[in-house]
Amino acid sequence: MVKNKKDQTTEQAILDAAKKVFVSKGMAGARMQDIADEAGINKALLHYYFRNKEKLFEVIFMEAAEKLFPRINKIFDSDQPLFEKIESFCEEYIAVVMENPYLPLFVINEINQDPEYFLKKVWSGRSKPNPAKFLEQIEREVKKGNIKRINPLHLLMNLISMTIFPFVAKPMFQKNLGMSESQFRVIMEQRKREIPKFIIDAIKK
């Protein structure tokens, strides 16, 4: 009765395949048959490991969400000074997403599809981002006169937008600017330092 010691290879093959298909086609566009084919197994075996499409999707989605959101928290909640925090965020977040460039669009998409489900499932526990501390920190720096007067909300939006959007619009940027895969990587690598520099230049007195 080796219930726990599930066959690592088959289950993992399914998860890999499911991730690939779900992330590229979305929940609605993904076909169970495609996932089965991609995993090199029978369709019935899919339902043996994961009862139905919804359940399988949930696993993949949660995995993606858990990879994206807790990172934000840890950095935003840390005790670094503001400028360092901004640098950490860009550095670490771009690094994470560069390994899964399509995750942000996938997650954003499914959040749009059903914000309530998302709120309940993903943010019910530990991984709910809490930007309050970061926002207060900005406010404090403004009050102390260390940086220019700025609405913290806008600064937060600017930071997140500049960091994440290029991944969301990756194909658009690539097609429009004639950018190859490797060129895109180079640019994003640069942005780890360019974005903080840009922001700090914008707000320092």
Add this chain to the structure above:
Amino acid sequence: MVKNKKDQTTEQAILDAAKKVFVSKGMAGARMQDIADEAGINKALLHYYFRNKEKLFEVIFMEAAEKLFPRINKIFDSDQPLFEKIESFCEEYIAVVMENPYLPLFVINEINQDPEYFLKKVWSGRSKPNPAKFLEQIEREVKKGNIKRINPLHLLMNLISMTIFPFVAKPMFQKNLGMSESQFRVIMEQRKREIPKFIIDAIKK
């Protein structure tokens, strides 16, 4: 034989319904029946006006793309000085998108689904964005020493990201920051001026 003078109300009702359903569910998630219901008509009538789902989708998608891309061009191609151009872009683009907040995600999504189709269908003619002029303008300002040394590509990405991303991640921002619909509108209204200010502060010497 009033072939041209098609019944304005029915066709328009279909287009409105199709836009609503396609934009919220995407091509894959949209159901012809839903569109018919939303338009208050029979499903067969849908196929009478638009031969099939693909054709109907194409109309909606093109309409969306035409609303989003040519605007960018006109501004980027204009002869305004750099700072004014940045101001115009934020002002006009946010105004346009505020009336259709879900268009950017819709378009980005379908581009991701099939970048080649997009390239052919949408950018084959007039509406292909040509950022070259804008990029050169930035380069010139840098060379003239009017602004700080910056890779024009990053500046372009920053501008577009800060402008568009909040709409793409709208539900996320709203849920996470406890923002109401009207609050979101206020913030975006502010960003028309906050983004240019932010950018100019970042690059002016």
Add this chain to the structure above:
DNA sequence: ACTTTTGTTAACCATTTGGTTAAATCGTAT
């Protein structure tokens, strides 16, 4: 050895879904 549990498959089923057909209705020109 043999029994039980776990993994895997082919065939099947029910529902959904895009699309068609043929008939009915409406508007308008003759």
Add this chain to the structure above:
DNA sequence: ATACGATTTAACCAAATGGTTAACAAAAGT
């Protein structure tokens, strides 16, 4: 009126799709 094209509908159809079943193979436990 009536003939005729444009519009609209109910009923249908075939393919796709999520999911199930029953049988079979492979381990694991006894």
